[in-house]
Amino acid sequence: MASMLLSRQLTCCLQQNSRLLVFGHRYISQAAAKIDVDFDYDGPLMKTEVPGPRSRELMKQLNGIQNAEAVHFFCNYEESRGNYLVDVDGNRMLDLYSQISSIPIGYSHPSLIKLLQQPQNLSTFINRPALGILPPENFAERLKESLLSVAPKGLPQVITMSCGSCSNENAFKAIFMWYRNKERGHTNVTKEELESCMINQPPGCPDYAMLSFMGGFHGRTLGCLATTHSKAIHKLDIPSLDWPIAPFPRLKYPLEDFVKENQQEEARCLEEVEDLIVKYRKKKKIVAGIIVEPIQSEGGDNHASDDFFRKLRDIARKHGCAFLVDEVQTGGGCTGKFWAHEHWGLDDPADVVTFSKKMMTGGFFHKEEFRPNAPYRIFNTWLGDPSKNLMLAEVIKVIKREDLLNNATHAGKALLTGLLDLQARYPHLISRVRGRGTFCSFDTPNDATRNKLITIARNKGLTLLKRSTQGMSFCNNTFLFLCSELKCTQAWLISRHS
Amino acid sequence: MASMLLSRQLTCCLQQNSRLLVFGHRYISQAAAKIDVDFDYDGPLMKTEVPGPRSRELMKQLNGIQNAEAVHFFCNYEESRGNYLVDVDGNRMLDLYSQISSIPIGYSHPSLIKLLQQPQNLSTFINRPALGILPPENFAERLKESLLSVAPKGLPQVITMSCGSCSNENAFKAIFMWYRNKERGHTNVTKEELESCMINQPPGCPDYAMLSFMGGFHGRTLGCLATTHSKAIHKLDIPSLDWPIAPFPRLKYPLEDFVKENQQEEARCLEEVEDLIVKYRKKKKIVAGIIVEPIQSEGGDNHASDDFFRKLRDIARKHGCAFLVDEVQTGGGCTGKFWAHEHWGLDDPADVVTFSKKMMTGGFFHKEEFRPNAPYRIFNTWLGDPSKNLMLAEVIKVIKREDLLNNATHAGKALLTGLLDLQARYPHLISRVRGRGTFCSFDTPNDATRNKLITIARNKGLTLLKRSTQGMSFCNNTFLFLCSELKCTQAWLISRHS
Numbered sequence: 001m002a003s004m005l006l007s008r009q010l011t012c013c014l015q016q017n018s019r020l021l022v023f024g025h026r027y028i029s030q031a032a033a034k035i036d037v038d039f040d041y042d043g044p045l046m047k048t049e050v051p052g053p054r055s056r057e058l059m060k061q062l063n064g065i066q067n068a069e070a071v072h073f074f075c076n077y078e079e080s081r082g083n084y085l086v087d088v089d090g091n092r093m094l095d096l097y098s099q100i101s102s103i104p105i106g107y108s109h110p111s112l113i114k115l116l117q118q119p120q121n122l123s124t125f126i127n128r129p130a131l132g133i134l135p136p137e138n139f140a141e142r143l144k145e146s147l148l149s150v151a152p153k154g155l156p157q158v159i160t161m162s163c164g165s166c167s168n169e170n171a172f173k174a175i176f177m178w179y180r181n182k183e184r185g186h187t188n189v190t191k192e193e194l195e196s197c198m199i200n201q202p203p204g205c206p207d208y209a210m211l212s213f214m215g216g217f218h219g220r221t222l223g224c225l226a227t228t229h230s231k232a233i234h235k236l237d238i239p240s241l242d243w244p245i246a247p248f249p250r251l252k253y254p255l256e257d258f259v260k261e262n263q264q265e266e267a268r269c270l271e272e273v274e275d276l277i278v279k280y281r282k283k284k285k286i287v288a289g290i291i292v293e294p295i296q297s298e299g300g301d302n303h304a305s306d307d308f309f310r311k312l313r314d315i316a317r318k319h320g321c322a323f324l325v326d327e328v329q330t331g332g333g334c335t336g337k338f339w340a341h342e343h344w345g346l347d348d349p350a351d352v353v354t355f356s357k358k359m360m361t362g363g364f365f366h367k368e369e370f371r372p373n374a375p376y377r378i379f380n381t382w383l384g385d386p387s388k389n390l391m392l393a394e395v396i397k398v399i400k401r402e403d404l405l406n407n408a409t410h411a412g413k414a415l416l417t418g419l420l421d422l423q424a425r426y427p428h429l430i431s432r433v434r435g436r437g438t439f440c441s442f443d444t445p446n447d448a449t450r451n452k453l454i455t456i457a458r459n460k461g462l463t464l465l466k467r468s469t470q471g472m473s474f475c476n477n478t479f480l481f482l483c484s485e486l487k488c489t490q491a492w493l494i495s496r497h498s
Numbered sequence: 499m500a501s502m503l504l505s506r507q508l509t510c511c512l513q514q515n516s517r518l519l520v521f522g523h524r525y526i527s528q529a530a531a532k533i534d535v536d537f538d539y540d541g542p543l544m545k546t547e548v549p550g551p552r553s554r555e556l557m558k559q560l561n562g563i564q565n566a567e568a569v570h571f572f573c574n575y576e577e578s579r580g581n582y583l584v585d586v587d588g589n590r591m592l593d594l595y596s597q598i599s600s601i602p603i604g605y606s607h608p609s610l611i612k613l614l615q616q617p618q619n620l621s622t623f624i625n626r627p628a629l630g631i632l633p634p635e636n637f638a639e640r641l642k643e644s645l646l647s648v649a650p651k652g653l654p655q656v657i658t659m660s661c662g663s664c665s666n667e668n669a670f671k672a673i674f675m676w677y678r679n680k681e682r683g684h685t686n687v688t689k690e691e692l693e694s695c696m697i698n699q700p701p702g703c704p705d706y707a708m709l710s711f712m713g714g715f716h717g718r719t720l721g722c723l724a725t726t727h728s729k730a731i732h733k734l735d736i737p738s739l740d741w742p743i744a745p746f747p748r749l750k751y752p753l754e755d756f757v758k759e760n761q762q763e764e765a766r767c768l769e770e771v772e773d774l775i776v777k778y779r780k781k782k783k784i785v786a787g788i789i790v791e792p793i794q795s796e797g798g799d800n801h802a803s804d805d806f807f808r809k810l811r812d813i814a815r816k817h818g819c820a821f822l823v824d825e826v827q828t829g830g831g832c833t834g835k836f837w838a839h840e841h842w843g844l845d846d847p848a849d850v851v852t853f854s855k856k857m858m859t860g861g862f863f864h865k866e867e868f869r870p871n872a873p874y875r876i877f878n879t880w881l882g883d884p885s886k887n888l889m890l891a892e893v894i895k896v897i898k899r900e901d902l903l904n905n906a907t908h909a910g911k912a913l914l915t916g917l918l919d920l921q922a923r924y925p926h927l928i929s930r931v932r933g934r935g936t937f938c939s940f941d942t943p944n945d946a947t948r949n950k951l952i953t954i955a956r957n958k959g960l961t962l963l964k965r966s967t968q969g970m971s972f973c974n975n976t977f978l979f980l981c982s983e984l985k986c987t988q989a990w991l992i993s994r995h996s
Contacts, residue, residue, distance in 0.1 A: 074634070080621075097632075115624075128858070134570055135556075136572065137552075157564055177735045200743070205737055207737060220668075226698055229696050229697070235702065239706045356879075
């Protein structure tokens with residue numbers, strides 16, 4: 001009975017939500033004129049419960065080949081367009097999930113279709129080169145028109161990788177090499193170093209560490225996993241490295257009511273960072289770098305103030321550690337700036353910035369001084385994929401042409417205003433509303449409420465992402481309105497309005 | 499003067515080589531009838547030294563963005579066809595390098611071009627899904643017609659990844675989970691495990707290890723790198739894990755002259771494997787798995803007998819360790835079987851087999867018992883790329899249709915016979931000729947000879963791969979005739995004949 005009541009309340013909440021968010025934000029509708037409307041569906045269209053019968057049949061089939069228990073439903077990508085994801089049962093959903101924030105400009109974007117249809121581009125898709133040794137003629141040019149055209153200020157160097165984990169792993173390596181060269185003070189490597197590294201021992205393999213934050217997520221390969229602390233399921237049974245882990249601020253909302261408490265909380269975390277660096281150095285484990293997400297995403301959408309990050313950057317510099325900003329999930333424009341860390345107003349840029357997901361290719365930007373001092377030090381067979389660089393160049397053109405960063409800012413404001421209003425009206429269901437651009441989220445009181453809301457929303461044609469962190473000090477039940485499709489919130493508003 | 503003499507000898511050696519290899523292998527030319535000749539160039543065509551002026555100009559440009567010292571030359575992939583790689587200065591080279599063995603059926607294959615031109619395939623290239631949660635309708639079907647159609651016997655499960663390093667990293671994780679579940683004897687995880695894993699500590703993050711071999715190469719991310727021991731440049735300055743490293747047999751050639759010595763050498767290495775497992779267990783570090791390449795590729799093309807691998811598999815079983823065969827470089831058909839380890843005739847299949855490169859997608863096959871026991875344990879955003887699965891399905895069709903495995907066997911025999919003859923005539927230049935299928939190689943007396951031969955060959959229109967291992971006990975100077983393009987040797991013979 002309690003459950004039925006809850007369900008009705010949530011349904012009601014969603015319905016009012018849609019009306020609410022449109023109110024007072026007509027500029028959103030005006031901006032919509034820029035979008036190729038021929039290519040957008042006009043709203044969700046639901047035919048079955050999700051997952052529907054065809055999805056369930058395919059799940060069974062896939063489960064014979066691999067563990068398919070994480071599958072939500074199967075998709076018909078040919079029919080998916082813009083913000084709308086169509087499943088194999090013919091359900092059309094407004095997608096605020098965007099493939100775990102990895103789709104930059106929606107499904108089947110006409111500009112990308114055109115790109116694929118141009119005969120001169122075919123070769124790029126079928127002849128994948130070993131980029132580090134035999135790059136295509138236009139490699140540097142394509143990097144300039146794609147990644148370098150949006151490079152964070154002060155980071156003129158870029159290396160591409162195939163995924164987010166490889167981006168962070170290789171960024172760590174660049175940091176370790178930089179640190180070691182700094183320690184050496186010269187470029188001569190000893191015979192002992194060359195020999196000991198071959199058997200995984202110091203001094204060749206020095207006892208360096210990356211400092212990370214509790215609640216952070218930086219990938220799932222062994223190096224990355226040592227800096228990931230969002231969910232136990234990622235880490236259980238996997239050997240790891242004794243690297244320092246600092247607390248990440250746990251801010252109280254609404255921010256304006258807890259100014260002092262939040263400042264104290266951030267100061268406490270920063271103090272712990274410094275203590276850990278010193279403590280680990282004492283036990284001969286040197287913190288070569290600090291890795292942090294501008295918004296802890298997988299870990300439950302945890303924000304900190306711009307001031308926190310500026311001070312963290314200062315601590316890194318003070319202790320000679322590299323400052324690595326992981327923009328794998330936050331990069332690409334959803335916060336209203338191309339890189340979320342650009343909101344901070346750093347005097348001294350980050351040293352390394354990693355990316356993947358909405359950038360279509362993995363990789364990292366870095367300062368000149370982090371450039372590997374010899375070939376083959378940061379290297380693998382593919383080093384990314386030129387076909388992804390080609391698509392990214394087009395995506396960036398679309399983002400600029402359609403002014404999607406501003407759009408994310410405006411749509412995000414509308415979304416946040418609506419969520420705050422919902423929170424005021426349903427405080428027992430919605431709390432800690434927060435966001436930057438369309439990267440918005442709120443907490444629910446428990447898992448059951450959250451799961452129910454997701455199911456109700458999905459069956460009404462709206463896909464949401466749940467974040468839930470387990471273990472340790474975190475126990476959020478967070479929704480993230482995924483912001484990877486920069487037009488997403490806008491389209492939602494439009495569709496609800498019409 | 500000595501250098502000039504050397505140069506002349508090598509030139510002469512290459513010229514005679516071409517005549518030599520054709521002799522007595524007419525069946526090779528007959529097999530050629532199957533190939534779409536419209537699409538193959540008829541031989542190399544050299545216009546400048548390589549790298550030519552345009553390549554050098556582009557190198558300078560790229561070097562402003564990233565360390566480009568490893569670049570050999572820049573390529574014109576649009577003009578590259580079949581076995582022939584065309585550079586930006588208009589030089590057309592017979593490619594025995596094949597992008598570090600990552601091109602399966604040559605450049606611009608007409609079947610792949612057709613695939614890209616089919617409108618129904620466009621969506622697969624532009625709508626990259628998060629495969630683990632929202633797969634496309636045809637995902638299981640495509641896995642069946644691509645990877646599962648060539649799955650090693652006894653390994654019915656497959657998970658895709660984006661690159662070779664991620665394949666090995668995730669295979670390690672599957673092995674660690676399997677081992678831990680075996681140790682637990684039940685599926686209940688303790689609170690202590692859940693909490694300790696969040697801070698990288700045991701028991702949640704147990705002190706498990708993978709045993710690897712000196713000279714092996716398994717990738718460059720931190721977990722993989724702890725099992726990679728081919729060159730110091732890969733490992734220097736990167737923190738690592740204290741995991742056991744066994745010696746890999748150093749066989750003497752010709753094999754028939756050193757039967758007893760080689761048996762002893764292999765027995766010594768196997769004994770060391772067992773000793774290490776026991777020794778590490780004593781210090782509470784448990785060897786959960788053994789990783790090995792069927793042919794140590796990056797480490798200098800080191801072979802061992804089928805018997806060695808069968809015994810190694812037995813040792814793994816005896817000690818309860820998983821047996822992981824890394825086929826990232828050897829898989830795909832170049833040895834004459836689709837997987838190199840199929841030559842061994844194992845009674846009990848390998849537990850896990852990893853792949854990437856010529857398979858176009860990374861990933862791993864595994865036995866049922868290595869299947870993750872819960873969702874999200876082996877997971878990341880992309881989990882591979884359906885566009886690569888689509889292309890792989892086509893590549894496998896071509897391999898079957900054109901009988902390319904047999905072709906690799908025949909062409910490989912011709913190549914090996916020719917190399918053995920060259921070795922007999924130029925023993926001061928060529929030694930330790932060895933190979934399986936077209937995966938052939940020889941040693942030169944020193945780096946200078948090797949580098950000279952590569953330069954001469956390249957300027958005559960033939961790209962070769964150098965392998966050179968540094969440090970520790972290895973000091974090879976090895977050529978590998980890269981076998982990734984299954985028709986490659988054949989085309990070489992044809993072109994030299996015509």
